[in-house]
Amino acid sequence: MEALAAARREAARFAKRVRGGLRRHARPSPSSQAAPPTAGAPLLSLSGVGKRYAVGPVQTQVLKGVDLDVKAGDLLSIMGESGSGKSTLLNIMGLLDRPTEGAMRVAGRDVSAMNDDELSDTRNLSIGFVFQAFRLLPRMTASENVALPLTYRGIDRMQALERAQAMLKKVAMGERVDHRPDQLSGGQQQRVAIARALVTSPALLLADEPTGALDPNTGREIMQLFHELNAVEGIAVVIITHDREVARQCVHNAELVEGRITRTAAPTAVAPAFTEADQQAAG
Ligand SMILES: Nc1ncnc2c1ncn2[C@@H]1O[C@H](COP(=O)(O)OP(=O)(O)OP(=O)(O)O)[C@@H](O)[C@H]1O
Numbered sequence: 001m002e003a004l005a006a007a008r009r010e011a012a013r014f015a016k017r018v019r020g021g022l023r024r025h026a027r028p029s030p031s032s033q034a035a036p037p038t039a040g041a042p043l044l045s046l047s048g049v050g051k052r053y054a055v056g057p058v059q060t061q062v063l064k065g066v067d068l069d070v071k072a073g074d075l076l077s078i079m080g081e082s083g084s085g086k087s088t089l090l091n092i093m094g095l096l097d098r099p100t101e102g103a104m105r106v107a108g109r110d111v112s113a114m115n116d117d118e119l120s121d122t123r124n125l126s127i128g129f130v131f132q133a134f135r136l137l138p139r140m141t142a143s144e145n146v147a148l149p150l151t152y153r154g155i156d157r158m159q160a161l162e163r164a165q166a167m168l169k170k171v172a173m174g175e176r177v178d179h180r181p182d183q184l185s186g187g188q189q190q191r192v193a194i195a196r197a198l199v200t201s202p203a204l205l206l207a208d209e210p211t212g213a214l215d216p217n218t219g220r221e222i223m224q225l226f227h228e229l230n231a232v233e234g235i236a237v238v239i240i241t242h243d244r245e246v247a248r249q250c251v252h253n254a255e256l257v258e259g260r261i262t263r264t265a266a267p268t269a270v271a272p273a274f275t276e277a278d279q280q281a282a283g
């Protein structure tokens with residue numbers, strides 16, 4: 001019982017941290033169900049989106065007019081220098097934060113017209129989010145972590161755990177369902193975080209540097225998983241990455257430069273000139 005109470009307290013703290021997000025609702029609020037998504041609309045559409053942070057007297061304009069559409073079945077990478085605003089942008093796309101300028105629509109619905117409860121419901125129903133630093137709840141097992149978004153939907157605990165375990169199997173974590181995060185490797189924690197993002201069957205998966213903390217082999221396995229989800233299940237995937245190899249494996253590539261998004265050609269794995277020079281140097 002004490003463990004259960006501790007897990008509940010932990011969950012409450014987590015819910016508070018992810019601003020207004022992951023709020024518990026037995027059912028989506030009536031207002032979020034009222035307006036059906038516009039048929040054929042992009043899953044996500046950003047137009048002139050800006051984000052300004054104020055820390056004391058210092059104002060920082062991180063995003064300066066981002067235009068971006070994500071359509072069903074897209075596989076898009078977003079690259080950019082550290083501090084360029086990638087996580088800021090992904091948090092806005094994942095409805096974890098609001099833009100300070102511009103317009104954003106999710107399945108045709110204007111986000112600025114939604115209150116925090118509607119944002120939480122919309123996120124829970126259509127978006128899976130993989131955080132830059134996993135953000136698993138330390139006192140919960142893998143299956144309890146993955147079941148969490150389902151219990152926020154009001155799904156019965158046993159049923160939620162069953163679905164969580166099925167999802168863990170899908171990401172090759174079926175043997176570790178009762179492990180807590182500190183009993184898992186980094187790559188395994190990342191898989192659990194991915195399972196948690198997928199357990200609600202979202203149309204859109206947003207992943208913030210999902211391979212950043214992993215060794216190259218584990219990173220490739222995670223990318224393989226994203227490819228399968230995209231190609232087989234048709235889930236739209238947006239991946240923030242520093243890794244040109246990861247970007248190269250995506251269908252579309254974008255870069256965040258000076259607060260704006262530019263579409264780029266797929267980067268090559270290794271610049272040809274570099275390879276040639278290498279070959280000459282090798283004699
Ligand atoms: N809550 C906040 N309050 C004030 N400034 C913030 C806040 N969050 C982010 N920033 C600032 O916004 C800028 C972009 O941060 P962000 O985390 O989006 O960068 P990033 O591109 O994801 O970097 P990295 O590649 O290192 O993860 C940084 O200069 C950061 O200091």
Ligand SMILES: [Mg+2]
Pocket residue numbers: 086087088132208
């Ligand atoms: Mg970041």
